[in-house]
Amino acid sequence: TWWSEEMSLQKDNRNRAAPLPQPGRQRQRWDPVSANNHHCSFVCFSSRTLTPLALGVSRLTYVLYIQEPVRVGFGLSGRWRSDFLNGHIHIPVSHEAQEECLGMAVLDMMRLAKERGQSPVAIYNYTSYKSFLPRGMRTRIQEYNIVTRKRIRHRFRKFIRQFSECKATVFDLKLKYLMSLESLLPSLYSEHFQVTDSSAHKAIIVVMGNKGIQWQVLKSLLSDLFCFFVFFPLSASCLPTQLSATSFLTTKEREFHSLPEALSFVSLVDGYYRLVADAHHYLCKEVAPPRLLEGIQSYCHGPVSMEFTIGKLRRSGNHQGLYILRCSPRDYNKYFRLTHLGYESMVDYKHCQIVKTESGEYILSGAKKTFGSLKELLHRYQKEALRTDGYTFQFTKCCPPSAKEKSNLLVCRNNQGAELPLSPSLQKQNISQMVFHKIRKEDLVIKESLGQGTFTKIFCGVRQELGDYGEMHQIDVIVKILDKAHRNYSESFFEAASMMSQLSHKHLLLNYGVCVCGEENIMVQEYGKFGSLDTYLKKNKSCVNITWKLEVAKQLAWAMHYLEDKNLTHGNVCAKNVLLIREEDRKTGSLPFIKLSDPGISITVLPKDVLLERIPWVPPECIEDPHNLSQATDKWGFGTTLWEICSGGDKPLSTLDTTKKNLFYEDRHQLPAPKWTELANLINSCMDYEPSHRPSFRAVIRDLNSLFTPDYELLVESDMVPNRTRGFGFPWASESQEPAQFEERHLIFLKQLGKGNFGSVEMCRYDPLQDSTGEVVAVKKLQHSTAEHLRDFEREIEILKSLQHENIVKYKGVCYSAGRKNLRLIMEYLPYGSLRDYLMKNKDRFDSKKLLHYASQICKGMEYLGIKRYIHRDLATRNILVESEMRVKIGDFGLTKVLPQDKEYYTVREPGESPIFWYAPESLTANKFSVASDVWSFGVVLYELFTYSDKNCSPPAVPDSLISSLFGYRLPAPDNCPKEVSNS
Numbered sequence: 001t002w003w004s005e006e007m008s009l010q011k012d013n014r015n016r017a018a019p020l021p022q023p024g025r026q027r028q029r030w031d032p033v034s035a036n037n038h039h040c041s042f043v044c045f046s047s048r049t050l051t052p053l054a055l056g057v058s059r060l061t062y063v064l065y066i067q068e069p070v071r072v073g074f075g076l077s078g079r080w081r082s083d084f085l086n087g088h089i090h091i092p093v094s095h096e097a098q099e100e101c102l103g104m105a106v107l108d109m110m111r112l113a114k115e116r117g118q119s120p121v122a123i124y125n126y127t128s129y130k131s132f133l134p135r136g137m138r139t140r141i142q143e144y145n146i147v148t149r150k151r152i153r154h155r156f157r158k159f160i161r162q163f164s165e166c167k168a169t170v171f172d173l174k175l176k177y178l179m180s181l182e183s184l185l186p187s188l189y190s191e192h193f194q195v196t197d198s199s200a201h202k203a204i205i206v207v208m209g210n211k212g213i214q215w216q217v218l219k220s221l222l223s224d225l226f227c228f229f230v231f232f233p234l235s236a237s238c239l240p241t242q243l244s245a246t247s248f249l250t251t252k253e254r255e256f257h258s259l260p261e262a263l264s265f266v267s268l269v270d271g272y273y274r275l276v277a278d279a280h281h282y283l284c285k286e287v288a289p290p291r292l293l294e295g296i297q298s299y300c301h302g303p304v305s306m307e308f309t310i311g312k313l314r315r316s317g318n319h320q321g322l323y324i325l326r327c328s329p330r331d332y333n334k335y336f337r338l339t340h341l342g343y344e345s346m347v348d349y350k351h352c353q354i355v356k357t358e359s360g361e362y363i364l365s366g367a368k369k370t371f372g373s374l375k376e377l378l379h380r381y382q383k384e385a386l387r388t389d390g391y392t393f394q395f396t397k398c399c400p401p402s403a404k405e406k407s408n409l410l411v412c413r414n415n416q417g418a419e420l421p422l423s424p425s426l427q428k429q430n431i432s433q434m435v436f437h438k439i440r441k442e443d444l445v446i447k448e449s450l451g452q453g454t455f456t457k458i459f460c461g462v463r464q465e466l467g468d469y470g471e472m473h474q475i476d477v478i479v480k481i482l483d484k485a486h487r488n489y490s491e492s493f494f495e496a497a498s499m500m501s502q503l504s505h506k507h508l509l510l511n512y513g514v515c516v517c518g519e520e521n522i523m524v525q526e527y528g529k530f531g532s533l534d535t536y537l538k539k540n541k542s543c544v545n546i547t548w549k550l551e552v553a554k555q556l557a558w559a560m561h562y563l564e565d566k567n568l569t570h571g572n573v574c575a576k577n578v579l580l581i582r583e584e585d586r587k588t589g590s591l592p593f594i595k596l597s598d599p600g601i602s603i604t605v606l607p608k609d610v611l612l613e614r615i616p617w618v619p620p621e622c623i624e625d626p627h628n629l630s631q632a633t634d635k636w637g638f639g640t641t642l643w644e645i646c647s648g649g650d651k652p653l654s655t656l657d658t659t660k661k662n663l664f665y666e667d668r669h670q671l672p673a674p675k676w677t678e679l680a681n682l683i684n685s686c687m688d689y690e691p692s693h694r695p696s697f698r699a700v701i702r703d704l705n706s707l708f709t710p711d712y713e714l715l716v717e718s719d720m721v722p723n724r725t726r727g728f729g730f731p732w733a734s735e736s737q738e739p740a741q742f743e744e745r746h747l748i749f750l751k752q753l754g755k756g757n758f759g760s761v762e763m764c765r766y767d768p769l770q771d772s773t774g775e776v777v778a779v780k781k782l783q784h785s786t787a788e789h790l791r792d793f794e795r796e797i798e799i800l801k802s803l804q805h806e807n808i809v810k811y812k813g814v815c816y817s818a819g820r821k822n823l824r825l826i827m828e829y830l831p832y833g834s835l836r837d838y839l840m841k842n843k844d845r846f847d848s849k850k851l852l853h854y855a856s857q858i859c860k861g862m863e864y865l866g867i868k869r870y871i872h873r874d875l876a877t878r879n880i881l882v883e884s885e886m887r888v889k890i891g892d893f894g895l896t897k898v899l900p901q902d903k904e905y906y907t908v909r910e911p912g913e914s915p916i917f918w919y920a921p922e923s924l925t926a927n928k929f930s931v932a933s934d935v936w937s938f939g940v941v942l943y944e945l946f947t948y949s950d951k952n953c954s955p956p957a958v959p960d961s962l963i964s965s966l967f968g969y970r971l972p973a974p975d976n977c978p979k980e981v982s983n984s
Contacts, residue, residue: 080188089188091184106156109132110168110173114170120163121164124156129153189208190208191206195215197252198253205265270284274409279410280403281403281699298378302327303327303409310349318340322340322397323338324399336352378395378398399692403698435502436497436513441520444461450770451767452744459478459479461479478528479524481521487521490521509596509597511598523598525597530579532580534578534651537644537648538768539769551592577599580594581595603629605626608623611623612661613661615661615665619636620689635686638697640652642686646720646722674720674721682700742813747824748767749762758894759782762780778830793823800827802868808889810827830881832883832885833882834879834882839944846948852978858938862934862938866931866934871929871930871934874937876944899930899931918941
């Protein structure tokens with residue numbers, strides 16, 4: 001059934017009466033368009049794509065047509081007979097060929113007699129036997145002498161009378177006719193296409209049902225040398241067992257002489273692929289049968305058997321409301337929706353019939369309403385309950401066709417197993433087992449930091465390896481060290497390293513091995529010179545064009561197709577995990593080249609808060625249950641990554657907190673779509689909320705290739721950038737949860753600036769472009785992330801964020817670790833450090849004027865705090881930072897409090913360490929803090945200024961007995977302190 005329909009659609013999409021081709025003759029009448037002297041290029045496919053491109057034709061003829069004799073009789077055999085009689089098929093000039101043709105004429109006349117209900121002799125008496133012979137042979141017989149012609153006619157009449165009582169059916173006679181024609185012309189199944197290669201050499205591409213695709217370079221007219229490319233036998237029994245995991249994509253570009261010839265070739269290969277490998281795939285829409293496109297849009301399985309349909313429902317769990325849509329195997333205009341009915345521990349299956357009317361509308365049997373499309377009908381009845389035979393049920397969820405699934409739609413296949421066997425290299429070692437190369441720590445030289453991953457610290461380094469002849473090889477590498485705080489993820493860390501070690505593809509990052517040294521777990525990888533893809537896109541927005549982005553997207557899709565082909569899941573596809581290995585060189589025509597890095601820690605072991613942060617890269621089904629990790633996960637991640645590429649490396653939903661991100665999924669929103677409709681449709685199909693509806697990566701590659709058309713050159717960059725003017729489709733989409741969030745991976749540690757009991761301050765470079773041009777910042781983080789400490793730290797950050805004064809340290813932003821469990825405060829970096837240390841180191845360079853200048857700036861900053869009703873509570877030279885020789889700034893707001901609106905003081909109730917030697921008496925006795933207590937602390941700061949923070953004069957060096965007699969006591973005036981200052 002499928003063969004006859006497929007061949008009629010594949011070979012004659014626009015003209016069903018078109019003849020079959022013959023060697024050396026192009027199928028002009030099959031072409032959907034006509035063009036003169038039109039040249040086009042067609043790129044042939046990879047070995048992995050065309051693996052099942054062959055088929056034993058004789059097997060096909062004998063096996064498939066027994067399923068539907070009527071369709072065969074009026075389909076293929078009629079078309080082949082027409083070609084045979086009208087001379088479209090070249091018949092050899094030989095006695096044996098003539099005998100075979102006469103035998104076929106006998107079969108044909110007997111078939112006609114059976115169909116008309118007459119005897120073969122009656123047909124012979126009023127119809128010339130020569131009308132059943134090819135046109136060329138009729139001419140040759142006519143040229144024979146009269147004796148020879150009578151002898152041939154006598155023999156023909158003898159055979160007709162001899163087989164008059166034959167009991168063979170019409171179908172048997174047609175089948176024998178096809179078998180005889182196949183025996184007469186084995187080359188009948190070949191197609192010949194003239195092409196030109198890149199060196200302007202002419203060649204012929206030959207497509208044969210039983211030998212795959214071949215090509216012959218025409219070095220001379222007498223050349224008979226054939227070179228094989230992308231050649232694999234098409235029958236499943238002949239699939240190459242030597243195909244290993246290291247098979248790479250190989251392409252050969254050939255130019256056809258016209259667009260019709262190119263489309264004819266694609267149509268032929270396209271049909272073979274559906275008949276042998278995947279009944280629901282097409283290479284390009286230009287040659288795809290309309291019936292197939294309609295079926296894909298409606299998730300229709302085609303005319304699959306009842307046994308297959310029931311089996312697939314069972315394998316899918318027989319859930320209530322789950323159904324399969326299939327075409328009728330016998331009636332072209334009928335469809336069936338099959339679902340199961342479970343009652344009283346019994347399982348039954350119910351069919352609902354859909355009919356396509358003569359007007360092209362669709363109607364559900366038993367209903368009155370008609371619909372303009374099959375998809376519209378399905379959507380309408382998906383919301384309604386149906387009742388039949390006393391049972392009420394609902395079609396709520398469609399079970400769509402799967403890529404490369406085995407059914408009766410595939411020919412010459414052994415349908416016993418669900419999947420093809422693994423290649424020998426994967427049979428020898430199970431890829432789920434941990435296998436990797438061990439690297440010694442002494443063979444690694446770790447250099448500067450490249451930033452931080454979610455759970456790792458990343459460095460560039462050099463791997464040293466001794467060669468076979470004693471020479472030392474040095475290779476630049478990336479060194480990933482698992483953070484000691486996350487050692488509980490070491491198993492998942494090594495699983496990722498193991499998987500990448502066992503895979504070999506040109507767009508997957510090479511993993512050299514692992515190193516375990518003490519508490520350090522290290523992964524050593526290939527070095528990516530130009531860094532992560534998202535960073536490169538941000539850095540080079542002005543020079544990255546549409547072609548660049550599409551090429552990178554296609555390369556990533558090929559890497560994902562390789563993993564899909566091996567039934568492997570990456571689980572963390574995103575732009576920051578894609579490394580740019582080679583830049584584009586437009587002078588030489590060199591394209592950019594990317595590689596996908598390892599997935600890192602698997603989402604199946606990550607806590608929920610980390611998963612929520614990874615929205616929208618982690619799909620909705622994995623947010624609900626991380627163990628739903630599947631190949632559909634990678635398709636969703638690819639869609640998000642494609643969105644990143646289009647937007648120039650921007651992060652989607654970056655301004656939303658985890659609660660709003662979760663609502664984004666719950667309300668089933670979509671990311672803002674690019675203006676380019678085809679590209680937007682591709683992104684949305686990858687990010688379909690129903691995992692089974694996401695396309696295979698072969699389909700993704702096809703759709704990406706279809707974007708490379710002459711029309712795309714007319715597009716501008718803005719057509720590719722997502723339209724964010726309308727937000728994300730929900731009211732709070734444009735609200736910024738935190739405008740200055742720093743990514744942890746771009747913070748590169750330089751040195752430690754200070755460390756206290758509760759926190760530490762580090763000097764880091766924030767380098768989002770990964771080119772060492774990032775800004776140097778001060779990063780404050782907690783030593784102990786208890787809930788109480790974190791709450792106080794968040795309050796300090798809110799206070800600093802609200803302050804904007806030239807004498808107060810400038811707030812830059814915050815940085816959260818995975819799951820927001822750790823928080824860092826990012827501030828401006830002041831290179832001269834604390835005023836206390838600066839005074840001690842540069843004592844001889846200060847006079848009273850400069851010291852008073854510092855005091856004035858501190859006073860202005862404290863006045864600003866008072867106006868904002870903030871009490872600093874920790875004013876001291878150690879917490880004042882020096883920006884330059886002429887400017888100081890107040891910092892460290894860890895103890896700062898806000899004055900209540902109805903009071904002029906704040907009473908501290910929580911216990912904690914206090915700088916008592918800078919506290920006012922009322923603060924020590926009654927825990928009361930106010931602007932006045934800050935003024936007291938400022939007085940102590942003045943004392944520190946004019947003693948140059950000398951440790952011998954420092955307040956903490958005053959005897960403890962002073963604490964009990966603080967009232968009435970004044971610090972001694974420094975030697976060079978003006979009297980006005982000491983008396984203040």
